[in-house]
Amino acid sequence: MTDATHRYSTVAAQDPAAAEALAGERRRQRETLTLIASENHVSEAVLEAQSSELANKYAEGYPGERYYAGCKHADTLEQLAIDRAHELWGADHVNVQPHSGTQANQAVYLATLEPGDQILSLELSHGGHLSHGHPANFTGQRYEVEHYHVDAETGYIDYDELDKKAARFDPDMVVSGSSAYPRYIDYERIQAAADAADALHLADVAHTTGLIAAGEHPSPVGVADFVTGSTQKTIRAGRGGIIMSREKWADEIDTAVFPGAQGGPLMHNIAGKAVGFGEALEPAFEEYAANVVRNAEVLADRFQGHGLSLVSGGTDKHLVLVDLRESHPDVTGAEAQDALEQAGIILNKNTVPGETRSPFVASGIRVGTPALTTRGFGPEAIETVADAIIRVLDSPGEEATLEAVFEEVRILYDQFPIYEDQAHPVGDDD
Known part of the structure; x- marks a missing residue:
């Protein structure tokens, strides 16, 4: 028996086919080198939290205001994740319920935009992300989208072009952030372009949540109106998303997440977020x-x-x-x-x-x-x-x-x- 199949011995006794796939994935990760920029290996503690009995618990609503009974411990863990996120990133308001970074973006759009409103974002082939307005994504179908680009010669974001497009396009929201851009992002410069256009600014830090928490990348918290991110990448916490915002948007964001875009939160993943955020504070x-x-x-x-x-x-x-x-x-x-x-x-x-x-x-x-x-x-x-x-x-x-x-x-x-x-x-x- 391999170390991988031994780990899933309980599953193997009940469902050999599923256990074989689980064991195979554990072995694949051990016996390959992962250089996918959006992947990481969480700790045994985060794995344990994500496989906890909270997988059984419905907890619609927020700590202290749940639709279902029996949420005492769910409340404790979600509040722990929120409090630790405040300490890591210094945001006014935090919501840890989004199931992914994309759904965090979806909730921000839902809270602030109407169908047909205008978004200015980085082109996908220049390092942007599908959820920033690609036509195959809901954002490109629900909103009018225009893109800014990186400079062909330097490979850096062309902030002059961004300024001009913001002035001409008159967006309702400017999106910063990327999935394949290797340089720092000048959030203050993008905020200035958004301000000049009287637009909101969403900074998607899906890849850099951990680097920002550790001071290895500039932070848009306190600069942009909204900051969204993933919680399993450079921060190495439970899989999912996070939204940080100015306090004045707290109610709109929470309502957009639930009941606007999601039902019950994935409490086992939120437990993993709490544990991973705690590790990131060390x-x-x-x-x-x-x-x-x-x-x-x-x-x-x-x-x-x-x-x-x-x-x-x-x-x-x-x-x-x-x-x-x-x-x-x-x-x-x-x-x-x-x-x-x-x-x-x-x-x-x-x-x-x-x-x-x-x-x-x-x-x-x-x-x-x-x-x-x-x-x-x-x-x-x-x-x-x-x-x-x-x-x-x-x-x-x-x-x-x-x-x-x-x-x-x-x-x-x-x-x-x-x-x-x-x-x-x-x-x-x-």
Whole structure:
């Protein structure tokens, strides 16, 4: 029996098929290197909280004002998550009930906009997010959307263009934030553009919640009207979303989340948020966040040393965006992603500014350091990973190279286990 199947032995006794999939995912995470910028490995404590009996509890409403009885402990945990969020980010008002970062955005839109209102946001292929107005998303179908972009030469947000578009388009809301932009965001500059247009400002910090909490990225809290984020990425808490706002919007936001956009909250995930936020208040978390950024800088330097082209020429935070068109013109992002997965390295294809390929093919890859940093990777190990990625990119269809890189990956995942019981796997059948 592997360590993974042993962990799910109760499930295995009742549902072998489900247990096999669960065990397989635990083993996959242990035996690959995760460089997807939006993924991380939460602690055993957060896992335990998320699998608690709160999975059984309906708790519609908010602490002290629930629709159902029996919410004493649910109230305690949700208030704990709220209080810790206040301490981490300093927001006036906090709502921890959104099921995801996208649903946090949805609630802000619902609280403040009418159908047909106008949103100005960063273009998806320039690093934005689907929920900022893409036509395939509800935002692009419900609201009128226009986009600002990154400068084609520098790879940085073109704030002059943003100012001009805000003046001409006259948006009701300006959205800042990104899913694949490797540089700091000037929230004050965007707030000034929103103010000039008499628009609201939503800052989506889904990727940088943890970096902001640790002081490794500028904070939009106290600058923007609304700040939304995910709680499982760089903050390493229970999976879901969070909304922070000025106090004057508290009632509108809470009503938009429930009953406006959601029913009962996922109380087991909120328990995970509370535990993860508590971990982020410890001094060790600041060191972790600093290491995430340092590792990303090492990754960027190593890539550039091998001749890869990076959007904006580097990074300020947890991710590097590689444009393959110059160094590897015949390798698409999808091909790179697939070849690297065969070698045990997990990252994602990504569009790049000026993209000419379909987003399902793409011309770039997005590479992030939060999960490897959680495992204990430092600069030397990160350089080894960067070198391995280059070898695969240079020979994406060469089986001997993929096999050789996988052997290097095996050494690294044994050296840096995710959880203590994975340090010395027992009875491994691979």
